Amino acid sequence: MKFKLFAFCVIIIGLFTAEAQSPIAKKIRLTGQVIDADTNEPLEYATIVLQSVKNPNNVTGGITDAEGKFNVEANSGVYNIRVEFISYGTYEIKNQNLTKNKDLGVIKLSLDVAQLEAVEVVSERTTVEVRLDKKIYNIGKDLTTSGGTVSEALNNVPSVTVDIDGAISLRGNENVRILINGKPSAMAGFGSTEALRQLPADAIEKVEVITSPSARYDAEGTAGILNIVLKKEKTLGVNGSANLTMGYPNSSQITTNFNYRTDKFNIFNTLGYFYREPPGNGFFDNRYEDGKFDRIIEDRDMSRKDKGFNMNIGMEYFINDQSSITGSFFTRLSDEQDVTENKTERFINSVVDSRTNRKEEENEDDTNYQVSLSYINKFNDEGHQLTADLQYSFDDEDVLSNIIENATYPNNSLIASENIYEIETQKDYLIQADYVLPMGEAQFEAGYRGDFEKEQNEYRLDTLDRNSNEYITNNDLSNIFDYTENVHALYTQYGNKFGKFSFLLGLRLENTQLIGKVKTLDGTPVDNIPGINVEANFDKNYLGLFPTVNLIYELNEYENISIGYNRRINRPRGWFINPFPSRSSRTNVFQGNPDLDPAYANAFDVGYLKRWEKITFNTSVYYQRETNAFERIQEETGETTSDGIEIIRSIPINLATNQRVGFEGSLMYNPSRKLRFNGSFNYFHFDSDGEFNGIDYGTKSSSWFARFSSKVTLPGKIDWQTNAFYMGPRENSQTKSEGMFSLDLAFSKDILNDNATISFNVRDLLNSRKRQSFTESYDANGNLRFTSESEFQWRERQFNISFIYRFNQPKERNGRGGGNNRNGGGEDMDFEG
Structure with missing residues (x-):
């Protein structure tokens, strides 16, 4: 029975893959160099962002090398182009119709102290996003759990409590389902939360508190679901x-x-x-x-x-x-x-x-x-x-x-x-x-x-x-x-x-x-x-x-x-x-x-x-x-x-x-x-x-x-x-x-x-x-x-x-994310409040 289900999934994937690859969009290349406006030194790891005008969720891009140069491949189309570097002002040109390769030449960025302070605030504080079926707590710089465990970090999330035995409760109810990256996982343990007392809190990017889970999630857990999303850097x-x-x-x-x-x-x-x-x-x-x-x-x-x-x-x-x-x-x-x-x-x-x-x-x-x-x-x-x-x-x-x-x-x-x-x-x-x-x-x-x-x-x-x-x-x-x-x-x-x-x-x-x-x-x-x-x-x-x-x-x-x-x-x-x-x-x-x-x-x-x-x-x-x-x-x-x-x-x-x-x-x-x-x-x-x-x-x-x-x-x-x-x-x-x-x-x-x-x-x-x-x-x-x-x-x-x-x-x-976002759009019905 398991083999038949697996074979069915493979066949479906193959059919949809074939559909997705036809027709193939025309490719173009965007090149240039990013330097410091005051010192003329190249800026390594500056981010180049190409955002589709037709569909803003479609974002691609790249990052500069040690000489500040970039070479980004994308589908032809109309884009808003941004060049960003931490603590520097953003260079932006809009509505660029890219039908062939284009060289942007030398781009000079200047320091922006106000931007530096704003980014620092966002990276350190814990923020909340409300979605149709969950609340997302982006874990900030929590000093009290530095060197601690996932269990200790969860105890600082609203609606969640962790008792001295390690039992996790949601709104006072211990019948909560623990997921890692949206799936039951050996990282979280099976029927026990002991494993979470051993995993480092530093690995957490965000915690999704799902008190009213949508049909996409399994029905296990009468109190709801805690989905622990681990860090995976998106920057090149x-x-x-x-x-x-x-x-x-x-x-x-x-x-x-x-x-x-x-x-x-x-x-x-x-x-x-x-x-x-x-x-x-x-x-x-x-x-x-x-x-x-x-x-x-x-x-x-x-x-x-x-x-x-x-x-x-x-x-x-x-x-x-x-x-x-x-x-x-x-x-x-x-x-x-x-x-x-x-x-x-x-x-x-x-x-x-x-x-x-x-x-x-x-x-x-x-x-x-x-x-x-x-x-x-x-x-x-x-x-x-x-x-x-x-x-x-x-x-x-x-x-x-x-x-x-x-x-x-x-x-x-x-x-x-x-x-x-x-x-x-x-x-x-x-x-x-x-x-x-x-x-x-x-x-x-x-x-x-x-x-x-x-x-x-x-x-x-x-x-x-x-x-x-x-x-x-x-x-x-x-x-x-x-x-x-x-x-x-x-x-x-x-x-x-x-x-x-x-x-x-x-x-x-x-x-x-x-x-x-x-x-x-x-x-x-x-x-x-x-x-x-x-x-x-x-x-x-x-x-x-x-x-x-x-x-x-x-x-x-x-x-x-x-x-x-x-x-x-x-x-x-x-x-x-x-x-x-x-x-x-x-x-x-x-x-x-x-x-x-x-x-x-x-x-x-x-x-x-x-x-x-x-x-x-x-x-x-x-x-x-x-x-x-x-x-x-x-x-x-x-x-x-x-x-x-x-x-x-x-x-x-x-x-x-x-x-x-x-x-x-x-x-x-x-x-x-x-x-x-x-x-x-x-x-x-x-x-x-x-x-x-x-x-x-x-x-x-x-x-x-x-x-x-x-x-x-x-x-x-x-x-x-x-x-x-x-x-x-x-x-x-x-x-x-x-x-x-x-x-x-x-x-x-x-x-x-x-x-x-x-x-x-x-x-x-x-x-x-x-x-x-x-x-x-x-x-x-x-x-x-x-x-x-x-x-x-x-x-x-x-x-x-x-x-x-x-x-x-x-x-x-930290928390800024990179410009090369291949996962934008469509995964959740996320109408944010």
Whole structure:
């Protein structure tokens, strides 16, 4: 089936390519030389821009060599010609009818200080663009994340929060889909955001917050989509940067970006290596109504040694002016060595009965790579185009955990010794084709997407038998789980613009197949699962329609109103369905639920945007109703450990409904070049209902979060940035979490003729980024069974110093983009507000 789909895509591409290449437009050449008007020195890397008068989105051009000379090839036609160089005034001639080769001679450019300052402002600040189906945040010079990770950068994007466990939420909802360059990617991880804690923030160009996704995007993620777009320089020539970061607690990272672009190809490469030792801690106070102990206090210390390497390399080859093909390879290798020590006090009738010390050493090796091939064919300059993508991803995680627990009071003795082996492999295949047909102000789109995932998880628990002094495999908890997820999707959408009114209507059809098989380590099929009354093996098939509606009305050039509606799906990941329990300790197990069904959501959004000369204000009101919503609950298993401790199980379930309504607003204020402020606020209320095993897990709660960022240029051209974030109290069916505040601080200065920047930052200055929560669990009769009060800190306060050096890419060029834009027009129905 996959081969047939691939063959079909290849045939379609071939047919459209043949159509695009006939007839062939006449070629002309534009030559000349660019020099400094005062010194008569040649200006290398000056940009020559040819913009079609008939279709302004059709932009081509080139760049000068070391002697300031240029030789640009283009189709014959009428063009506006510009010659630009950073901090110099622009040379421009309009309406040039180029039917044959033309020599512009010697062009002299003069310095323009005002232009230099304007460019610098644009390159450093974060700006927002509102489109029919998304908001685009162009990440500026964020000093607080210099030397940081993608996860840390995302935490500074409005509407987005990243908790201390690394879980990413959109408007307070964790069911968010993460894409890299518009596609699911090994860079973002599959079903986990851990990979984003290892990728450098320097690689990000912009983040698209898609709360009302159009039909082009897959329907996964009831909260919406975050699309992370990586940097790929568009300017001709060789350019790049290197970033070296050192930090305390022990942390180091080096990242390099390299780009080489000519008229025929563009080579891009990012390399990164990191080593970190981030300390963490936790405290848990658990009280039980039954069992040998009525109270257990746990004090945890976590030390880690994480190191890894990542590489992304690719090349775009321009077959002709209409078509190009891009191939890329990504790999990530990491080695994590984590040690967690847990000191425990156990009480009977409020008197200390015993103390234990538990030490867990976990070693994880992660190998991840991805191969991508992308083809684009532009039939004309109006945006008529076909794109096709093929992608293969592979992920292998090998984890070995050694757990030893000893009694330290009233006597010293060994309680338990365990070895846990986990091997998880995942293969993901993606086939995608998209067709865009402009029709004047209107645009029609259609496409297909196939996503095929195969995952195997092998879990083995060996426990020390103190009688024989040998490790014995616990067959009740050891297993192999095979999981397959196949998704086929067809979509079509139509957009148009009538004066100040724009709309984009779409419909997506998706078929989802979920297959799970459980077997023992020797390959024997398993039907009965301990602890839950459901079948271990399953083969489920879902067919769904997902409509989208996006509207924008422009009140004037600087003000608009938007309305969006979409239907979404949240598919359970493999570890949420794996029915065999795994455990983080002898007393806490996590067990997947193979009876878990996808959740569906209908979402509505009404937004308002207003721009003034120095202020941008953006706000929206949203409502979402989700059925079969996921909820993780804790319950007693009815079992105890050998020393009499109740064993608690966490399990995901489908609740009946979850309704969420909220309001968000953001304000960007730039009173001067030396002073900038950003602020955002999000308030939401959710109401969920549903029961499991006779227990009502419904709840109502409200919460909010806010962030503030300021950037000031001090004397000596030293930049000072402050980021503050507060997450309000929140609760679900069993757990209440306290509010959390964090503060980041950073300073930077440009050196070496602005080719380099040195910066210092402190993340979590007050060491206050901690999760404090309280959990209660009741039985079916409404009787309290146990409570847990906890505090958890993933990483303590961090100090970093960074040095960035740019070659052929001075700071003033950042964010300006080059003049040779081969990707202009047609890709999105982007009627900007």
